[in-house]
Amino acid sequence: MTLTGEEVLRYSRQILLPEVGGRGQERLRQARVLVVGAGGLGSPAALYLAAAGVGSVGLCDADRVDLTNLQRQILHGTPDVGRPKVDSGAEALVRLNPGVQVLRHPFRLTAANALGVIQGYDVVVDGTDTFPSKFLVNDACAAAGVPYVYAGILRFEGQMLTVVPGRGACYRCFFREPPPPGAVPTCAQAGILGAVAGVMGSLQALEVLKLLLGVGEPMVNRLLLFEGETLTFRELRVHRDPRCPACGDPPHRRPLSDEPGAVCAANPSDRC
Numbered sequence: 001m002t003l004t005g006e007e008v009l010r011y012s013r014q015i016l017l018p019e020v021g022g023r024g025q026e027r028l029r030q031a032r033v034l035v036v037g038a039g040g041l042g043s044p045a046a047l048y049l050a051a052a053g054v055g056s057v058g059l060c061d062a063d064r065v066d067l068t069n070l071q072r073q074i075l076h077g078t079p080d081v082g083r084p085k086v087d088s089g090a091e092a093l094v095r096l097n098p099g100v101q102v103l104r105h106p107f108r109l110t111a112a113n114a115l116g117v118i119q120g121y122d123v124v125v126d127g128t129d130t131f132p133s134k135f136l137v138n139d140a141c142a143a144a145g146v147p148y149v150y151a152g153i154l155r156f157e158g159q160m161l162t163v164v165p166g167r168g169a170c171y172r173c174f175f176r177e178p179p180p181p182g183a184v185p186t187c188a189q190a191g192i193l194g195a196v197a198g199v200m201g202s203l204q205a206l207e208v209l210k211l212l213l214g215v216g217e218p219m220v221n222r223l224l225l226f227e228g229e230t231l232t233f234r235e236l237r238v239h240r241d242p243r244c245p246a247c248g249d250p251p252h253r254r255p256l257s258d259e260p261g262a263v264c265a266a267n268p269s270d271r272c
Helices: 005-010 021-030 042-052 067-071 085-096 114-118 131-144 194-213
Strands: 032-036 056-060 101-105 123-126 148-154 157-163 222-227 232-237
Touching: 005 021, 021 194, 032 042, 042 056, 042 085, 042 123, 042 194, 056 085, 085 101, 114 131, 123 131, 123 194, 131 148, 131 157, 148 194, 157 194, 194 222
Parallel strands: 032 056, 032 123, 056 101, 123 148
Antiparallel strands: 148 157, 157 222, 222 232
């Protein structure tokens, strides 16, 4: 199905890119991307994916909009306080681009439903804000063979990794287990500058678009670290662990669980 005249006009600035063109734009229209968490990270990621013309965007979130969300969660506005995030988020995406189909998953991702939700999507965006959720997204994507883009934020800092099953390290390869409860503060405890969420969520959308278009060099095996106070980026090389319980070689893999462990054998600088 070729692009309509309206679509050509809407996406004209990116169709001009040789790496996109008409064929790339048609590929985006056929794509399906799941955003887990319609919050600080998921908001900018979902908006840019919808604006770029990704045909189907899934929103998975069980929460309702709270006044404290609005400082960074730009999918939602003051009139949305108290509403389910998937509803206000879906309306915002359709308002931005009526050609995008928004699939609503108004529940928390669990070990029981994760594979059923993720399968059928081309790429997943991890916009979650708890360690158990991040490990679950990672493990489910590894089991389903679906690429995903991880990001975490706290205070002025952010980090990101693109995981392509079979091509490199997953989140659990180097952050083996979540830290003990209370070892790392949450955003509610330590704070977060809203624009930091915007930076990292936008980078997640960029990585997704690169994966869908097959262009550039995704952040596979490279953990990107962002420091907002000095506006600096650096990256760490990471490597797939053959003994990883999520993506490692049999018999090391283990089933999905809502309790991913409590012993941290990883870098304590991980961010929620």
